[in-house]
Amino acid sequence: MNNEQHYVLDSVGLVVAREAVPQRDIATINSIIDKAINGRRVSKYSILELDGMFMDLMTHPWILSACRRTLEDGFRIDHAFGLQQPFASANLHGGPQACQSSCFYTGAASPTGKAWTGRVSVGISLTEQSRETGGFAYIPGSHKSSFLLHGSVVLRDYLGGNFDHESICIPTLKAGDIVFFPDCLVHGTAPWKASYARRALYYMYSPGYMAWRPYSEIEKYLPHASSDLQRQLLRPPYVAVFTENTQLLGDNQWRTPTI
Numbered sequence: 001m002n003n004e005q006h007y008v009l010d011s012v013g014l015v016v017a018r019e020a021v022p023q024r025d026i027a028t029i030n031s032i033i034d035k036a037i038n039g040r041r042v043s044k045y046s047i048l049e050l051d052g053m054f055m056d057l058m059t060h061p062w063i064l065s066a067c068r069r070t071l072e073d074g075f076r077i078d079h080a081f082g083l084q085q086p087f088a089s090a091n092l093h094g095g096p097q098a099c100q101s102s103c104f105y106t107g108a109a110s111p112t113g114k115a116w117t118g119r120v121s122v123g124i125s126l127t128e129q130s131r132e133t134g135g136f137a138y139i140p141g142s143h144k145s146s147f148l149l150h151g152s153v154v155l156r157d158y159l160g161g162n163f164d165h166e167s168i169c170i171p172t173l174k175a176g177d178i179v180f181f182p183d184c185l186v187h188g189t190a191p192w193k194a195s196y197a198r199r200a201l202y203y204m205y206s207p208g209y210m211a212w213r214p215y216s217e218i219e220k221y222l223p224h225a226s227s228d229l230q231r232q233l234l235r236p237p238y239v240a241v242f243t244e245n246t247q248l249l250g251d252n253q254w255r256t257p258t259i
Contacts (some may be wrong), residue, residue, distance in 0.1 A: 001066040001180075009070070010115050013105075013143035014171075014181035017062050021124060021176040029053055030126055030199065033082060043088035044081050047201060048221045054080070055221075058203055059229050063122050066180045067205050070117045074208030077233045078119060079217060083200050085135060085192035090163065092151035092188035095142065102212050103184035105143045117182040119206045125173040126199035133194040136179065137163065137170045138187035151186040163190040211237040 001015070009015040032051045047054045057063075058077055067075045094103060104118040129135035139154070149158070159165045170190050173179070181187065183204070192198055206212065215236045225231045 001062065001069050005066075006069055006115070009066075009180065012140045013185040014138055014140070014179055014187075015066075016171065016173070017066075017178040017180070019174065019176050020060065020062050020178040021057070023176060025053065026126055026175045029201075033126075033199065037084075041087050042084060044083055047082045048080055049224055052224070052226055054201070055224055055226060055230050057124060057201065058233060059227070060178070062178065063180070063203070063205075066122075067120065070115055070120060070182070071205060071207050072116065075205050075233075076208055076211075076235055076237060077218065078204040078206040078211060079213045080201070080203045083189075083198075083202060085189060085198040087197075088189055090134075090189055090191040092137070092139075092155040092168075092186055094183045094188070095148070095150045095154065095186045096145050096184045097148045098150050098184060102206070102210060103182065105182045105184050117184070118210065119183045119204055119212055121179075121181055121183055121187070122203045122205065123179040124201040124203075125175055125177045125179070126201065127196065128172075128174050129170070129194075129198055130172045131170045133198070134163070134170060134190040134192045135198050136173065136187070136200065137168050137190040138181065138185055139167050140169055142186040143182050143184045145186075149186075151188055154186055155188075205233075206237070208235075209237055209239045 001009075005015045005017070032053065033045075036050050037045065048058070058080065097104060102118045106116045123136060125136075142154075155161060159167065168190070171179070204212070218234055219236070222231065222234050225234055
């Protein structure tokens with residue numbers, strides 16, 4: 001993530017890395033999913049065990065650089081899944097302090113002078129979408145909103161369930177584009193209007209001390225890891241290793257910032 005992208009993320013709440021995944025990889029990934037789904041009408045499905053390519057995407061260089069700038073060292077993967085529309089229902093979710101306050105964003109006014117977030121979402125488009133097709137949607141700037149409202153409440157009580165409301169952005173994305181945003185951004189899926197199915201992959205990353213899903217849901221993927229980097233991302237959440245005879249807090253072994 002470069003400075004321009006970081007500024008856009010801070011201002012808008014979402015940044016897109018265009019054509020970050022090669023088309024040949026997108027074609028292969030879609031074939032693997034086709035075989036795994038086998039014609040079933042599923043909306044969400046597990047991905048990390050399907051093929052090594054999904055683990056490799058977890059450590060995509062641009063994704064890791066974006067996580068370093070927003071989650072700081074020691075971040076971890078929390079969970080991942082694939083999504084299909086029209087089988088996934090239209091919704092908005094997320095929002096400031098959503099999900100037991102695991103979704104937060106602190107901008108330039110923070111003591112460190114840089115953005116720092118709770119859980120972040122990384123979406124990889126496997127098909128095209130636009131305002132005309134529907135699909136992934138978000139409310140720009142909502143990651144900094146003073147209204148601590150869940151996205152479902154915003155959609156129902158403030159926007160009247162209207163996905164055509166001018167505040168909702170449905171970006172134009174091509175297969176291979178990556179979207180990166182903090183989960184405190186109100187986001188979700190607008191109704192799908194195209195004749196083809198929409199597909200996307202989502203990887204959720206968290207600060208090293210935080211877990212949203214039970215660690216047992218991630219630990220089972222360790223046998224599929226093929227590198228130390230992948231194994232590091234699959235580590236459990238913690239801050240430091242303590243020993244009973246340690247005299248000073250500073251003597252403890254803190255979570256190693258190796259990513």
